[in-house]
Amino acid sequence: MHRLISRAEAKPPFFVGIDLGGTSVKLGVVDDHGRTLLRFSIPTETKKGPEDASRRMGLAVHRAIEEAGLECSAIAGVGLGSAGPMDIPGGKLRETANLPGWNWFPLRDRVAHHCGMPVIFTNDAAAAAYGEFWVGSGQKYDSMTLLTLGTGIGCGIIIDGYNLIGENSYGAESGHITINSADDARMCGCGRTGHLEAYASATAVTKITREALDGGRASSLTAQIAHGTHLSPKLVAQEAEAGDPLSMEIVLGTARHLGVGIVSIMHTIATECVLLGGAMTFGGSKSPLGRQFLAGVQEEVRRRAVGRLAERTTIDFASLGGDAGYLGAAGTARAECRTR
Amino acid sequence: MHRLISRAEAKPPFFVGIDLGGTSVKLGVVDDHGRTLLRFSIPTETKKGPEDASRRMGLAVHRAIEEAGLECSAIAGVGLGSAGPMDIPGGKLRETANLPGWNWFPLRDRVAHHCGMPVIFTNDAAAAAYGEFWVGSGQKYDSMTLLTLGTGIGCGIIIDGYNLIGENSYGAESGHITINSADDARMCGCGRTGHLEAYASATAVTKITREALDGGRASSLTAQIAHGTHLSPKLVAQEAEAGDPLSMEIVLGTARHLGVGIVSIMHTIATECVLLGGAMTFGGSKSPLGRQFLAGVQEEVRRRAVGRLAERTTIDFASLGGDAGYLGAAGTARAECRTR
Numbered sequence: 261m262h263r264l265i266s267r268a269e270a271k272p273p274f275f276v277g278i279d280l281g282g283t284s285v286k287l288g289v290v291d292d293h294g295r296t297l298l299r300f301s302i303p304t305e306t307k308k309g310p311e312d313a314s315r316r317m318g319l320a321v322h323r324a325i326e327e328a329g330l331e332c333s334a335i336a337g338v339g340l341g342s343a344g345p346m347d348i349p350g351g352k353l354r355e356t357a358n359l360p361g362w363n364w365f366p367l368r369d370r371v372a373h374h375c376g377m378p379v380i381f382t383n384d385a386a387a388a389a390y391g392e393f394w395v396g397s398g399q400k401y402d403s404m405t406l407l408t409l410g411t412g413i414g415c416g417i418i419i420d421g422y423n424l425i426g427e428n429s430y431g432a433e434s435g436h437i438t439i440n441s442a443d444d445a446r447m448c449g450c451g452r453t454g455h456l457e458a459y460a461s462a463t464a465v466t467k468i469t470r471e472a473l474d475g476g477r478a479s480s481l482t483a484q485i486a487h488g489t490h491l492s493p494k495l496v497a498q499e500a501e502a503g504d505p506l507s508m509e510i511v512l513g514t515a516r517h518l519g520v521g522i523v524s525i526m527h528t529i530a531t532e533c534v535l536l537g538g539a540m541t542f543g544g545s546k547s548p549l550g551r552q553f554l555a556g557v558q559e560e561v562r563r564r565a566v567g568r569l570a571e572r573t574t575i576d577f578a579s580l581g582g583d584a585g586y587l588g589a590a591g592t593a594r595a596e597c598r599t600r
Numbered sequence: 601m602h603r604l605i606s607r608a609e610a611k612p613p614f615f616v617g618i619d620l621g622g623t624s625v626k627l628g629v630v631d632d633h634g635r636t637l638l639r640f641s642i643p644t645e646t647k648k649g650p651e652d653a654s655r656r657m658g659l660a661v662h663r664a665i666e667e668a669g670l671e672c673s674a675i676a677g678v679g680l681g682s683a684g685p686m687d688i689p690g691g692k693l694r695e696t697a698n699l700p701g702w703n704w705f706p707l708r709d710r711v712a713h714h715c716g717m718p719v720i721f722t723n724d725a726a727a728a729a730y731g732e733f734w735v736g737s738g739q740k741y742d743s744m745t746l747l748t749l750g751t752g753i754g755c756g757i758i759i760d761g762y763n764l765i766g767e768n769s770y771g772a773e774s775g776h777i778t779i780n781s782a783d784d785a786r787m788c789g790c791g792r793t794g795h796l797e798a799y800a801s802a803t804a805v806t807k808i809t810r811e812a813l814d815g816g817r818a819s820s821l822t823a824q825i826a827h828g829t830h831l832s833p834k835l836v837a838q839e840a841e842a843g844d845p846l847s848m849e850i851v852l853g854t855a856r857h858l859g860v861g862i863v864s865i866m867h868t869i870a871t872e873c874v875l876l877g878g879a880m881t882f883g884g885s886k887s888p889l890g891r892q893f894l895a896g897v898q899e900e901v902r903r904r905a906v907g908r909l910a911e912r913t914t915i916d917f918a919s920l921g922g923d924a925g926y927l928g929a930a931g932t933a934r935a936e937c938r939t940r
Contacts (some may be wrong), residue, residue, distance in 0.1 A: 345908070417868070424759060424869060433867040436906050439781050441860045450906045520781045524864040526774040528757070529764060566776050566790045568685070
């Protein structure tokens, strides 16, 4: 987790970052160096509708500024990263799976109305990538890619400091890169086959493990599940750490699949660095299993990428965890203010 | 081919574009609207070394300006697109397969010296993409991708008007996107397996056809080859047009492979448009077979891309042919002049 700093340490101007997800809204007050003075979450309460949520986000922004010991006049910008898809120039959501019933809501302007301040609008994956780029593992690079491994696979791409938003504000959709073009390739959540997300998301890992167990593979997972533990990548990680061969095979298989997808990203945009973030990193940089997972991804990339890209592209873990979104939203607002 | 205009029609300022390849150097004098006043080629004569070629390029630039009826003072910029890899900011070539023995030569500054004018340096794939973006099939888009299908597969990517050069000036290497991750995937020229170039370049098409014939597949190609015709994608196109089922299968198989690769590009950068250029387009837009090939690519893209990208991304032929390189080099010089 990103360390908090005191008001005395902080360097003005200040920014508020908002990370709007399907379950919760994270907010942070951030200084000009991307350091957090204060952060908290409020529930999204999707069902109450977007106007109610906009109102509560406006109130939360004011509460955050006050609790950080600041005046509104000290805030140079408010950034809002939302689950997409959206129309960024228009400030509107589109048909959003994560925010059901919020379609076509003019989110940017309504939040701005309730804040009493202009709001810079972006998508959550692009915001998280910008957070890592500004103050996380991507700091030393001009170009970087963040893959967020969770229920699905999100992707944000920065090219020479420019956040790739793409046509229709859809941003990078690298979760849907084809890694297997065979006729029997796995089905993705999007209804197409062979996509990265169908092999290396939490959903995919659970499904692939379930199929192996149903197919009669011996594993310590079976006993855990019989004792009532829910099958998840976390359980797979736990059993892999305890020496279960099937669980380890699943972890390293996930690494290989990711490696294939990352190579296609590298060959398209010659990114300097690919970061892995999100909940499904098998423990991440702090765990031996996480590091083994990362080494597996790196090995597959070296095996498949053309030499000079294989040698020079860093593959690493993201470092900001759940803070990347609001930090990146704040950073996007800051970048926008500096451009003007 | 791009139409020539007269001096009277032309709108100043003027630019010279140079497209340096392993065999020949194409030059063009271009007006502010990207229309060509004059163009010609000189041999590269790689073996005489880069200093000699730089000198001859300098002479050719002066000859072109003179033959176009212009003074040097009317030229606002000279752009040089070269086969890579290279160090664009440094103006140097790197270890170049297409220009053997030219490694680490300070090409930009030596050509500038012999021209007596500053030279804007870029790579040939990026230049060709910029040409299509400026005055070719990519004109109406803000973001586009050009795949050049030839011996290998080149790629140039424009994102919101910005030409993607990437870390170490390698630009897009989408020819090396993995389209088949299976253990028995085809070997690419780069020594790795499963890359797009191993399935959809001219080299690959010839190899795949040869294997089918060697495997005993009946085809009218056999008789053509027995009569001394060299097996090539052009011959495959000819026989496909004449109704040979194997040849048609190869053409449509190439389209499917390309579709898989294009989907990974689309999902990474949300490009508005993907253009197919180069020598191996099975006749391109002017031939029924070429249009069938394009329809095959489009169908595979629709089958594999997430809905909104599948619907909104244009897949089409490039329109500038061999002129794309010098036009794009001239356009890159123009863009650079306008930024300053």
